Amino acid sequence: MLEMQTDAPAINIINPTPPRPAGQYRLLHRGALSLPDSHLLLDGLTFVARLEHPSSGGHNLLENPLALALESMRKRPSLRWMGPTKLADIYMDETGGISMDIHPNATLTRIYFENTFCLDSSHDIGIKVALGDSDGPDMTQMIIFARPQATGELQLIVARITPAPPPPSLLRLPRPDDPTPRRPPIRFDRSSSVGSNPLVRKRTASMANLGSSVRLDSASFKVPDVPRNSVKREEDLDDDVFGQVENKGKRKAESDAENQMEKANKTIIKQSAMHLLPIPKAHPEYKEVYGAVYRGVLFALRGEVKRSAVDLKSVERFVKIHVNMYVPSEARKNKS
Numbered sequence: 001m002l003e004m005q006t007d008a009p010a011i012n013i014i015n016p017t018p019p020r021p022a023g024q025y026r027l028l029h030r031g032a033l034s035l036p037d038s039h040l041l042l043d044g045l046t047f048v049a050r051l052e053h054p055s056s057g058g059h060n061l062l063e064n065p066l067a068l069a070l071e072s073m074r075k076r077p078s079l080r081w082m083g084p085t086k087l088a089d090i091y092m093d094e095t096g097g098i099s100m101d102i103h104p105n106a107t108l109t110r111i112y113f114e115n116t117f118c119l120d121s122s123h124d125i126g127i128k129v130a131l132g133d134s135d136g137p138d139m140t141q142m143i144i145f146a147r148p149q150a151t152g153e154l155q156l157i158v159a160r161i162t163p164a165p166p167p168p169s170l171l172r173l174p175r176p177d178d179p180t181p182r183r184p185p186i187r188f189d190r191s192s193s194v195g196s197n198p199l200v201r202k203r204t205a206s207m208a209n210l211g212s213s214v215r216l217d218s219a220s221f222k223v224p225d226v227p228r229n230s231v232k233r234e235e236d237l238d239d240d241v242f243g244q245v246e247n248k249g250k251r252k253a254e255s256d257a258e259n260q261m262e263k264a265n266k267t268i269i270k271q272s273a274m275h276l277l278p279i280p281k282a283h284p285e286y287k288e289v290y291g292a293v294y295r296g297v298l299f300a301l302r303g304e305v306k307r308s309a310v311d312l313k314s315v316e317r318f319v320k321i322h323v324n325m326y327v328p329s330e331a332r333k334n335k336s
Contacts, residue, residue: 044106
């Protein structure tokens with residue numbers, strides 16, 4: 001028989017560990033600054049942002065463009081150094097409490113920033129840094145400048161460079177030559193009110209005399225003539241500056257002659273088409289074939305129809321060409 005053990009393991013309950021306070025700073029980027037035209041790096045730089053409790057109404061890092069831009073640069077070993085800049089020449093946004101620290105072993109970096117900020121007590125310059133390789137307007141730029149503390153030390157503050165605000169719109173003072181603003185008509189104002197009676201004015205002798213000095217009587221006032229027809233105006237445009245080029249009767253006679261010439265040529269083409277068609281008029285396709293032949297020959301001789309009399313041989317040659325295209329060969333053989 002196996003004996004069961006009745007002793008159970010004891011669990012000792014200890015006091016719970018108190019929660020650790022959250023870190024007061026958040027690491028945004030750790031890297032270096034690359035100098036132009038040089039292989040040296042100002043390394044040992046750390047960019048951090050001060051965290052504030054949400055209940056205190058502090059600035060949220062998700063709403064800080066510079067903090068997000070530095071977070072996105074974590075995989076880049078270095079940022080682009082762009083040179084010193086006067087703080088009075090730029091506009092910057094230092095919300096978010098972003099600062100920069102230098103590692104004690106980064107000797108070259110410490111010497112550079114000490115020579116930049118510690119030799120002059122005015123602290124009116126900063127180091128411009130670009131967060132990217134391009135120089136476009138969408139690239140984020142930041143400025144690193146020193147701010148003295150009560151302990152006598154200098155704190156390196158990082159701020160985002162912002163574009164210049166638009167100039168304030170100043171109201172121009174009125175000038176003597178400005179037009180006087182017009183008041184709306186009285187009848188519009190009266191009609192907008194409910195239950196108001198329309199304004200009735202009586203004609204008086206003083207009102208009748210208004211403008212009598214410039215008013216013309218019916219005898220001296222003449223109705224202007226009706227403008228001439230557009231066809232007449234187009235004919236006048238054809239005239240030369242120094243006078244009429246040709247007589248109107250001569251031009252009309254020439255146009256009538258051209259119309260008669262065109263009609264005669266069309267008659268010759270119609271007669272040739274009717275004479276050379278190999279199908280009778282009772283044929284179901286006679287009208288279609290005749291129309292196609294007539295239009296084709298007229299289009300082929302369009303340059304000669306309006307200018308001069310057409311040659312009968314040329315007309316018959318074009319008619320035969322179109323007949324061969326539209327009339328079947330069996331009908332042509334029967335005609336021949």
